[in-house]
Structure formats: structure tokens, C-alpha cells
Amino acid sequence: MPPKRGSKRKAIKSIGVATANGDAGDAPQSTAPDRTTWPGWVEMESEPAFFNVMLSEMGVKGLRVQEVYDMDEALLLTLPQPVHALIFLFRYKAAEDQQQQNDDCPKEVWFANQTPDFACATFALLNIVNNVPGLHLGSELQKFKDFTDDMDPLSRGDAVDSFDFVKRIHNSFARDNDLLQADLRIKGKNSKYRKRQATARANAARPARRNEEMAMRKPPLQEKSPNAVHARVSGRAKRPTSKKSPKESTPDDGPDDAYKSPSRSKVTAISEAEDDEKPSNGLRRSKREPKPRKPDLVSTAQHDSDDADGFHFVAYMPINGNVWKLDGLDSFPQIVGPFSEDTGGWMQIAQPHLVGRMDQYAASEIQFNLMAIVHDPLVGEKAALVENVKMLQAFDRKLDAFSDDWREIDGADTKKVVVTTASTEYGITAEDLGTSESTADIVTKREEEHDLLQLIQLRKEVVIQQTGLRAAVRDSLEATRSDEEKARHRRHGYGTFVRSWLGALAEQEVLSSITED
Incomplete structure (x- = not known):
């Protein structure tokens, strides 16, 4: 699930940046959890400086993240060479999922599915650095790569989620407000899940409950007797039939229907016509149009949860003669197209693909960003x-x-x-x-x-x-x-400092005159 982002963004030239700086006023008044032991992930800002520090603290050497302000070919040539990968940030919507072409993960591609929420930045980085040949990863990442080398993408995603070394570095950029909001989102997600489960159980029990109600509506069984009065389904009771005495009978007597009056025959015909319109369960079918059904609560809750949009990081890089899209939300890595160094390199394939994706958002969105993973010029x-x-x-x-x-x-x-x-x-x-x-x-x-x-x-x-x-x-x-x-x-925890400072001023009654004014 991609992260939901705040509205405050850092503006850039030609390409809009989607950075998430939550307003401090939105933070609930509660104690923030310890970020070193907190089990979740927080959303990352699209800031190259933070990505560079993350790579450095992970132990990666020889790479640098640099912002790309335009996809013009001349400007791309000014980037430090070689360019190892690109990270594209865009507004993700579940309804825009494209059909995946690849249904497996090649051995030469290290790829992990993004199993936790709000971790797409780190997953994009790991999907890149583990595919750069000859890169110095550092001891921790090298051990992790060796450990996950034979895993499938889903197992690698679970391994990343349990990799505390990387998670601590990722969450070190979170403010207290970010942790509190993430906890609230997790609680809200769990609450919605419990509601969906309760609704599903209620829907599953509905047919059995309906059958019980129908069984209660049926009349009780009675003993068959010549003088028994049978209740009609319509609610009226049949008239009891009296036996004719031998004195009233004649040799020419026929069936009883031969002596029914015309009015009696008419009533019987109407009753039979009504019976033809009745369903087999004995209930009368109404002629009115049925009321529209309420939307299924389970599907509605699923829609509200899954179709919520947010910003998402996707990596693009060359591996063994092909340009790959490494999106943690995809089941497997996807090939964008083959390339050759004689025809201009992999950027000649990635550039039109990314320009096309940007054009899709140009009419309604400018909040996307592009960063390049280049060879560190230092x-x-x-x-x-x-x-x-x-x-x-x-x-x-x-x-x-x-x-x-x-x-x-x-x-x-x-x-x-x-x-x-x-x-x-x-x-x-x-x-x-x-x-x-x-x-x-x-x-x-x-x-x-x-x-x-x-x-x-x-x-x-x-x-x-x-x-x-x-x-x-x-x-x-x-x-x-x-x-x-x-x-x-x-x-740095500026929020904690400001709250403590204001609290000290309030204790000294310094703020009273300001609030009165």
C-alpha cells in the first residue's frame, strides 16, 4: 500500500516535487513511540540529501542521489556518469494498475516486494543497490544480500520488513508527529479490518437467519381429520364441507362442483389465479418494484481502504541488457525494453517511458519527482x-x-x-x-x-x-x-523543544498577557 501524503510539497523547476512535511499542529497530544524499536515504517520525503545519508549510513560507497529537473537529453548528459538508476515518485492510484508482463523474477535480478506500508523509499533503494555490479555495500547489506539471494520476491520483502538495521535508518528521519500519525493509521486500518470481518460474518449468517424466519412464518402442522379446517395461504379459511345424508342424495348426484353457484366458481378462479403468482415458498409476491439494495459493506470498506491514493517510489535501472522497472508493489520486476550501448545506452529507453508517464499526470498533477542514482563524483x-x-x-x-x-x-x-x-x-x-x-x-x-x-x-x-x-x-x-x-x-526534535519552552513560559505566567491581547 503506497503512503498517503500530506499536501505540503517542495516546489522545483519544471518537475514538481512531492515531499511530505506534515503540519506539526496535526499531531495528537500523546507520547511518541521509540523510533529505534518501533515496528512500523514512516513515509519518506523525496529529498536527495536524506537518500544520500541513508546510503552512507547503510555502508554503501560510490553512489550519490541527485535530483533531475528535466528529462531533456542535453541536461541528462550533464549528470555524473555513469547513471546507475532512476527513482520516479508519482501519485499512485490502485485503479491505474497496469497488466504485468513478467510472471517471474530472473535469477540475475534482485527484487523484493514491498510488504509493509510506507516503506517504498527504502525498497526502491535496496532494489537498486543490490543490482549494481561491483558496488561496495558494507558488511550489513552484504550479509543481507547473501542471506536473501535464493529467496523469492515476497520472502525478500518480509526479510526487509524484519531487517532492523535498515528500518532504524529509515525511521530516523521521522518526526514524532509522523510516528503518532502512523500509529493512528495502523489503528484505523485494524479497526476497519475488524469491521469488515464482522460484516462478512453477518453476511454469511444472513441466509441461515432468513431460512429460520421463513420457517417461523409457516403454519404449524395439524392432524388430518375429515372435519379439520385447513388454513389457506392467503389467510382466509376454507368453509367446512358438510356430508350429505342419504336422504338428500339422488341417483343423479354428481360431483360437488356441479352444484356450486356461479359466484363461488368465480371466487375459486380468482383464488387459483392468485396462487399461480405465489412463489413456491408460499409467500405472496408483490407487484411493486423492489427497493434498490444497499451497497455491500465489505466491498465498500475494501474500496475505501484500497483505492486511497498516495505517493509511491519506483526504480528504473539497466540489468543485463534490459531496462527494468522495479516497483515493490508489482509481483515481479517488469522489462521496459532492451538497450545497447551502441545506440545511446539505457537512458534512451527509460527517457521516453518516463516522459510518457509524466504526460499522463501533466493535465491534473504536477506532484511527481525524479532522482538519479549516479556514480559519486567524489x-x-x-x-x-x-x-x-x-x-x-x-x-x-x-x-x-x-x-x-x-x-x-x-x-x-x-x-x-x-x-x-x-x-x-x-x-x-x-x-x-x-x-x-x-x-x-x-x-x-x-x-x-x-x-x-x-x-x-x-x-x-x-x-x-x-x-x-x-x-x-x-x-x-x-x-x-x-x-x-x-x-x-x-x-532534531524541534517540536519537543518548542512544547517544553512554551510550557515553561506558561508556568511563569508569561503567556497570559499575550493571550489576553
Whole structure:
């Protein structure tokens, strides 16, 4: 069941975003459950920063979630490459379910059904990261993938629902209000289920109760006697028939009907005509039109529960030459179409499909969103900076072999901002610089570079190259810190602080003058 979303959304350019920020005033005055042990799931906002933090805390390395503002081909090419997957958020309606083409899950596709409510964000992420080849998943996710490798999609969904490690990370973004509202929804769902069960039991017992009522309406059985008075179904009683004495009988006497008056025959004919219109159970059938039946309570309750719409996350990604739609609400993963790298890659197949889906909602809905799961640019930028530092270290070793005071020569000076060793600012460790295989080894093997000034000039070029590399790594690290800051603000209990602060002001009677004004 997709989550029901609030109306407050974050507006974006060209593509509307559907983010759920419930109003704090809607929260019931109750104590929120402990999110670390709470058994349910809460709805997730379509915020790339939260998805990035989730991936990081799960232990996944090398991926980054980035918002896509337009499906224009030129803009898609500006995304960090490669693009591993797309996450499409849209307003889900049960009546719009499409016929599924695939009726099984291939071995090469890891896919889990979304068994719990409001967990589609995490299911979309897991359906993606478990299908990216060579991805560093972290110890917890790797163990989970190995454990669920031979399961069917439904069993994997149940396993995800019981995976407390992932559930705690997912629910860590929930506010107290979200937990309370989720509890109310669960209670309301259970109440509706109990009502449906009671209605179903009542409907099942209705035929037996009707038969009992009909049996009670039938007249009691009486002993057969020549003088017994038989009750008519119409409610009138037959007249008792008197036996003729031998004195009243004649040889020409015929059946009794021969002596009935015309009026008696007419009444009998009318009675017989009425009897023909009576149903077999003895009840009189009315000529009036029957009243329309009330809608079945079970089907109505099911409609109210199942047809409620909400926002839902669906993943699209390439796997073994095909573009797959990984929707946790589908029984199995669905093929969108085959692709080839020679014809433009998998985005050439996914783009028209998603544009078509967006056009379906364009007339009435703008609340959908698209995010791309891309290769984290920090990985390549950091690797390039590490290689640059190794080159500088190799030049320094070779220049030290020429002269101890080479740093005094013009052009050989090194500014403080230049990274020549491990750096916590840029995330470079001694292990990163200690790897044996490096392009810096070329420096030590170049026999033609025996000229001191030429080596200093080559080193200067490497120092200049490092300026751009440091800027790129700094920007990526700043983006990561910004994501963490957004997640920290989201997870902070501002509502609890404000309520405590207002309570303290009320105890000091500071608010009385404000309320009076």
C-alpha cells in the first residue's frame, strides 16, 4: 500500500516535487513511540540529501542521489556518469494498475516486494543497490544480500520488513508527529479490518437467519381429520364441507362442483389465479418494484481502504541488457525494453517511458519527482587528487637526490594550501598514499629528466593541476556535509523543544498577557 501524503510539497523547476512535511499542529497530544524499536515504517520525503545519508549510513560507497529537473537529453548528459538508476515518485492510484508482463523474477535480478506500508523509499533503494555490479555495500547489506539471494520476491520483502538495521535508518528521519500519525493509521486500518470481518460474518449468517424466519412464518402442522379446517395461504379459511345424508342424495348426484353457484366458481378462479403468482415458498409476491439494495459493506470498506491514493517510489535501472522497472508493489520486476550501448545506452529507453508517464499526470498533477542514482563524483575526484599528491612526492624524492636546497630555487616553492601528504581536510589517508601501483612511479623511471631545472618545472605543473583537483574535492565534500546538516535538522526534535519552552513560559505566567491581547 503506497503512503498517503500530506499536501505540503517542495516546489522545483519544471518537475514538481512531492515531499511530505506534515503540519506539526496535526499531531495528537500523546507520547511518541521509540523510533529505534518501533515496528512500523514512516513515509519518506523525496529529498536527495536524506537518500544520500541513508546510503552512507547503510555502508554503501560510490553512489550519490541527485535530483533531475528535466528529462531533456542535453541536461541528462550533464549528470555524473555513469547513471546507475532512476527513482520516479508519482501519485499512485490502485485503479491505474497496469497488466504485468513478467510472471517471474530472473535469477540475475534482485527484487523484493514491498510488504509493509510506507516503506517504498527504502525498497526502491535496496532494489537498486543490490543490482549494481561491483558496488561496495558494507558488511550489513552484504550479509543481507547473501542471506536473501535464493529467496523469492515476497520472502525478500518480509526479510526487509524484519531487517532492523535498515528500518532504524529509515525511521530516523521521522518526526514524532509522523510516528503518532502512523500509529493512528495502523489503528484505523485494524479497526476497519475488524469491521469488515464482522460484516462478512453477518453476511454469511444472513441466509441461515432468513431460512429460520421463513420457517417461523409457516403454519404449524395439524392432524388430518375429515372435519379439520385447513388454513389457506392467503389467510382466509376454507368453509367446512358438510356430508350429505342419504336422504338428500339422488341417483343423479354428481360431483360437488356441479352444484356450486356461479359466484363461488368465480371466487375459486380468482383464488387459483392468485396462487399461480405465489412463489413456491408460499409467500405472496408483490407487484411493486423492489427497493434498490444497499451497497455491500465489505466491498465498500475494501474500496475505501484500497483505492486511497498516495505517493509511491519506483526504480528504473539497466540489468543485463534490459531496462527494468522495479516497483515493490508489482509481483515481479517488469522489462521496459532492451538497450545497447551502441545506440545511446539505457537512458534512451527509460527517457521516453518516463516522459510518457509524466504526460499522463501533466493535465491534473504536477506532484511527481525524479532522482538519479549516479556514480559519486567524489570517488573519482579524490582518486585524482591522491594521484597528484603521489606525483609530487615522487618529484620531491628525485629532487632530494639532486640537491638538499632545491626548494630555494625560484619556482620550487610550495604554498601551504598544496597537499603533499595525508590530509584530513580532503579525506586523504596514509593508506591512500601508500599503494604501490601509481602513475607517480613514472617519475622515478624517467632517465631523461636529470636536469634539476627541468624537474622543478615539471613539478610546478603538477602543483598548478592540484588547484582544480582540490576545488572539486572540496565542493563534493561540502555537498556531503550539507546533506548531513539537512538530515541533522530533520532528525532534531524541534517540536519537543518548542512544547517544553512554551510550557515553561506558561508556568511563569508569561503567556497570559499575550493571550489576553
